[in-house]
Amino acid sequence: MRRRGGGEDDEAERGTVVTPSAEFPPLDPDELAALSRIGERWRTPRCPGGDELPVDPTLGRNRRRPAPTRFGRLAPIEMFMVEEQDELVATEAAHQPGSRLGRGLSRLRRALFGPPLSSTAVLYERMRKLVALPILSSDLLSSVAYGPEAMLAVLLLAGTATLHLSLPLGAALVVLMVAVGLSYRQTIPAYPHGAGSYIVASDNLGAASGLMAAAGLMMDYVLTVAVSVAAGVHAVTSALPGLAPETVPLGVLVIAVLLAGNLRGVRTAGNIFVLPTYAFIVALVALLAVGWLRAAGRGFAPLPPPPMPAVEGLSLLLVLRAFSSGATSMTGIEAVSNAVPAFRPLEWRNARTALVWMVSMLVVFFAGLVGLIHLSGLVPRPGETLLSQLARATFPTGPWYGLIQAATALILLLAANTAFNDFPRLLFFMARDGHAPRRFLHLGDRLAFTNGLVALAVAAAVIFVAFRGNTEALIPLFAVGVFLAFTLSQAGMVVHWWRRRRSGWHHRLAINAIGAAMSAVVLLTAAIGKFTEGAWVVVVAVALLVLLFRRIHQHYAALHRTLALRPPPGAGPAPPPVGSAPGAAPTGSAPETAPAEVEELPQQVRHLVIVPVARLNRASLRGLAYASSLGQPTLAVHIAPEEEEADRFREQWEAWGDHVRLETIVSPYRAVIGPLAHYLEALHASRTDLTLTVIVPEVVLRRLWHRPLHSRAEQRLRKALQALPGVVVTSVPVHLAE
Incomplete structure (x- = not known):
C-alpha cells in the first residue's frame, strides 16, 4: 500500500504500519492463483451426514455452565465469544494458563507489566509530541553531558594550551548537528511510515548498504544503553563516591528496570520516563542561565585552566579525533525518523516537529556548555565529570548542585530508553524483510516488541559488564556505528532526490549531500583515529553482523522456495495474477523445480x-x-x-x-x-x-x-x-x- 507523505510529495514505498498482523503477511498474487488451482483439484471423501460436525464449532449450542476444569472456576467455553458467524474471539480469560504454577507466574507478570492489551489498542498506544519528545530525545539531550568532556579529553592530550580549540571545534560540531538534523527532517516526510538509515539505504543504495547501516545502528543502540547507563552511574558515584565499588551491579539493575518499564508498553513507558527528561531540561537551562550571567558579570573573561602537561604533540589527527569524540553528542538524532509510526496522526508532521525541537535544544545546550566550560577554565579530571564540576562551580552553595546532579543522573540512566524504542523497531523492519529472525515481528501482551527489548537488554548488559561500566573505555566504540548509519542514510537520500527530481529537489539534495559529507568525515576520523583504542571492535562486529544478516536471509529465501504455493502437477498453466497485463510473466520467486515433498492434494x-x-x-x-x-x-x-x-x-x-x-x-x-x-x-x-x-x-x-x-x-x-x-x-x- 502506498500513501502520500503529506506536505512533502513523496511516497512511502516500503513502509507499513506496525500492527500485530505483520507476523502473517498475505499471499502474493502468484501464490493466490496457485492456491486456486490446488483447490480445483482437491478431492476428499464426504463425511456421513454431509458437512455436519459432531460438535458445534461455535460453542454456542450448549451454554450450561460446565464443571470446573484445570483452568480453575472459569470453564473453557467461557473463554470465547461469538462475534460473527463461524468466527470466535478469544477473551482475556483465554490467556490463563492451565497449571497452578503457570497461573502464579501469570499473576506476577500482570503485576509487573500490566494486563494484556487487545490488538485494537495498537492505535491508542501512540505518543503525543509532548510525550514523544522526552522519550526519543533523552539519548540526544543526555549526550551533551559527556560529549563536550570527550572532546576536551582528547585536546588535553596536547596540553592546556590547546583547549582554546574547543570553541572552533564546537562551532563545527554545531554546523554538523544542524546539517544532519535538516537531513533527517527531510527523511521523515519522504518515509512517513518510519525509515531510519536501514530502509533509506536499502531503498536507494542496495541491500548491502542497508545491512551495513542496520549493523551500525544496532551497535549504536547497544552502546547507547551501555554508555548512558555507565555515564549515569558515574554521575551518581561522582556525587556519592562510596557507591563506586558497586558500579557494575548498579548498572545491571538500571538496565533491568529500563527493560521492565518498556515491557509495559510504549504509552506507559512514556508516562514513566517523561518527567526525568523535562527535569534535566529545566536543570540545564538553569545551569546555563546562571553560569552565563556570572560570566557576563566579569565581562566574559575566561578563567585560566589548571596547567596540564602534554603527552603528545598537537596534530591534525588529534584535532580530528577530538572532533569525532565531540560528535558523540549527536547520538540519537536519528531516533525520530525510526519511530514515526509511534506518533499520533498526522504522524510524519508530529515527528518532524519533535525533531526540530530536539535539534534546537541540542544546539543550544551543546554550544552553551562548551562556551561556559571554556569561560570557567575547567578541564576533565578523573573521579568527577565535567558537568559535575561546572554545576559545583556555578552553585557552590545550596541544594542546586544536588538537584542538577540528580537530574543529570536520571537523564543519563534513562537515555537508554531511546534505544529501547528504536532497536526493537529496527529489528521489526529487518525481520519483515527476512534479514532477522521472524520472532522480532511479534508484539507482546502489552503491544511492545518483547523479543527485541530483551535482546537489547541482554546485549547491553553483557557489554556493560565486560567493560565494567567504564565510560571512557566505551566512548571510542561509539562514533563508528552511528556515523556509518548517518553517512549511508544521507547518501541514500541524495540518491532518493536525484531519482525523483521533483519540485525543490536541488536544495534538498544539497542539504543531504552536506550531511553525508560531514558524517563521512567523522566516520573516517573515528574509524582511523580510534582504531587501536577499540574502534576495531565495532568495524569487525559490523562486518560479522552483515554476514549474519545475509545468512538469515538465505535461510528464509530457501524456506520460501520450499513452502511457496505452486500449481499441482498436470494442472496446466496458472492464470495471470490479478491486475497483471495480458501475457505478463509470473512475478513470483518460486523455482520451477518441484520440491521433494509434493503431497498437497x-x-x-x-x-x-x-x-x-x-x-x-x-x-x-x-x-x-x-x-x-x-x-x-x-x-x-x-x-x-x-x-x-x-x-x-x-x-x-x-x-x-x-x-x-x-x-x-x-x-x-x-x-x-x-x-x-x-x-x-x-x-x-x-x-x-x-x-x-x-x-x-x-x-x-x-x-x-x-x-x-x-x-x-x-x-x-x-x-x-x-x-x-x-x-x-x-x-x-x-x-x-x-
Whole structure:
C-alpha cells in the first residue's frame, strides 16, 4: 500500500504500519492463483451426514455452565465469544494458563507489566509530541553531558594550551548537528511510515548498504544503553563516591528496570520516563542561565585552566579525533525518523516537529556548555565529570548542585530508553524483510516488541559488564556505528532526490549531500583515529553482523522456495495474477523445480501407519486402536534386545489376536531409537511415494518430579524422526490418574 507523505510529495514505498498482523503477511498474487488451482483439484471423501460436525464449532449450542476444569472456576467455553458467524474471539480469560504454577507466574507478570492489551489498542498506544519528545530525545539531550568532556579529553592530550580549540571545534560540531538534523527532517516526510538509515539505504543504495547501516545502528543502540547507563552511574558515584565499588551491579539493575518499564508498553513507558527528561531540561537551562550571567558579570573573561602537561604533540589527527569524540553528542538524532509510526496522526508532521525541537535544544545546550566550560577554565579530571564540576562551580552553595546532579543522573540512566524504542523497531523492519529472525515481528501482551527489548537488554548488559561500566573505555566504540548509519542514510537520500527530481529537489539534495559529507568525515576520523583504542571492535562486529544478516536471509529465501504455493502437477498453466497485463510473466520467486515433498492434494497421499510397541499395555493398545481406526495399512514394530524376548513378545501378540501385522527387530546392542529410525528410513527409501505416519503412544506426566523416573523414549524418537522426509509423527497421549 502506498500513501502520500503529506506536505512533502513523496511516497512511502516500503513502509507499513506496525500492527500485530505483520507476523502473517498475505499471499502474493502468484501464490493466490496457485492456491486456486490446488483447490480445483482437491478431492476428499464426504463425511456421513454431509458437512455436519459432531460438535458445534461455535460453542454456542450448549451454554450450561460446565464443571470446573484445570483452568480453575472459569470453564473453557467461557473463554470465547461469538462475534460473527463461524468466527470466535478469544477473551482475556483465554490467556490463563492451565497449571497452578503457570497461573502464579501469570499473576506476577500482570503485576509487573500490566494486563494484556487487545490488538485494537495498537492505535491508542501512540505518543503525543509532548510525550514523544522526552522519550526519543533523552539519548540526544543526555549526550551533551559527556560529549563536550570527550572532546576536551582528547585536546588535553596536547596540553592546556590547546583547549582554546574547543570553541572552533564546537562551532563545527554545531554546523554538523544542524546539517544532519535538516537531513533527517527531510527523511521523515519522504518515509512517513518510519525509515531510519536501514530502509533509506536499502531503498536507494542496495541491500548491502542497508545491512551495513542496520549493523551500525544496532551497535549504536547497544552502546547507547551501555554508555548512558555507565555515564549515569558515574554521575551518581561522582556525587556519592562510596557507591563506586558497586558500579557494575548498579548498572545491571538500571538496565533491568529500563527493560521492565518498556515491557509495559510504549504509552506507559512514556508516562514513566517523561518527567526525568523535562527535569534535566529545566536543570540545564538553569545551569546555563546562571553560569552565563556570572560570566557576563566579569565581562566574559575566561578563567585560566589548571596547567596540564602534554603527552603528545598537537596534530591534525588529534584535532580530528577530538572532533569525532565531540560528535558523540549527536547520538540519537536519528531516533525520530525510526519511530514515526509511534506518533499520533498526522504522524510524519508530529515527528518532524519533535525533531526540530530536539535539534534546537541540542544546539543550544551543546554550544552553551562548551562556551561556559571554556569561560570557567575547567578541564576533565578523573573521579568527577565535567558537568559535575561546572554545576559545583556555578552553585557552590545550596541544594542546586544536588538537584542538577540528580537530574543529570536520571537523564543519563534513562537515555537508554531511546534505544529501547528504536532497536526493537529496527529489528521489526529487518525481520519483515527476512534479514532477522521472524520472532522480532511479534508484539507482546502489552503491544511492545518483547523479543527485541530483551535482546537489547541482554546485549547491553553483557557489554556493560565486560567493560565494567567504564565510560571512557566505551566512548571510542561509539562514533563508528552511528556515523556509518548517518553517512549511508544521507547518501541514500541524495540518491532518493536525484531519482525523483521533483519540485525543490536541488536544495534538498544539497542539504543531504552536506550531511553525508560531514558524517563521512567523522566516520573516517573515528574509524582511523580510534582504531587501536577499540574502534576495531565495532568495524569487525559490523562486518560479522552483515554476514549474519545475509545468512538469515538465505535461510528464509530457501524456506520460501520450499513452502511457496505452486500449481499441482498436470494442472496446466496458472492464470495471470490479478491486475497483471495480458501475457505478463509470473512475478513470483518460486523455482520451477518441484520440491521433494509434493503431497498437497488428498489423492496424492499414500499411507503406511507404523506403531512402535515396546510392551503390550493400555498405552500401546490405545495407539494400535487409533492407528486401525484410520482405515490405512498399519504395521507394528517391536525392538527386542535378544531373540528370547522377541519370541516371548510374538507369543503375547498372538494371544492378543494378531490383528495388525507385526515386525520384530532384534537389537543385540540394546539400542532402540537408532535401529527404529534407520528401519523407518529404509522403508521410506524403498517406497518414496509413501507417507509414513508414526503413531507414538506417550504417557503424559502431571508432575515435574516424575520426569526423571521415566526414560522419555517417545520424545527422543520424535526428535530422531524429525529429520526424515516423508515421515509424520503424532502422539496418542495417556494421562496418569494421580
